Amino acid sequence: MAQTLRIKRGDQVKIMSGRDKGTQGEVIRILPTKTKIVVQGVNIRKKHQRQVQSGGRTMNPGIIQFEAPIHISNVSLICPKCNQPTRIGVRRVDGKAQRYCKKCDAVIDS
Ligand SMILES: [Zn+2]
Numbered sequence: 001m002a003q004t005l006r007i008k009r010g011d012q013v014k015i016m017s018g019r020d021k022g023t024q025g026e027v028i029r030i031l032p033t034k035t036k037i038v039v040q041g042v043n044i045r046k047k048h049q050r051q052v053q054s055g056g057r058t059m060n061p062g063i064i065q066f067e068a069p070i071h072i073s074n075v076s077l078i079c080p081k082c083n084q085p086t087r088i089g090v091r092r093v094d095g096k097a098q099r100y101c102k103k104c105d106a107v108i109d110s
Pocket residue numbers: 079080081082083084086101102103104105106
């Protein structure tokens with residue numbers, strides 16, 4: 001569970017397993033459960049949308065592409081300093097949690 005809180009929106013991550021293995025992207029959403037995230041351009045799904053009426057709006061038919069959530073254990077954070085997938089450590093500095101790269105010791109949070 002500790003790992004789940006270490007990834008934040010806006011982080012660059014690398015996909016470590018599954019269909020998009022090796023892909024790199026930005027975290028655009030973290031699901032409320034914090035065990036799944038949505039990464040830009042990763043795990044693209046297509047949904048066929050029929051024309052529907054909802055609340056007075058008409059949604060046009062077509063194919064909608066969207067990024068499906070992936071489990072957080074399948075990604076690794078990319079350190080902005082050494083530019084490699086890394087493990088993140090957390091330490092307390094002045095009473096605040098601070099994330100750091102276990103490879104180069106760079107502070108990841110601003
Ligand atoms: Zn680093």
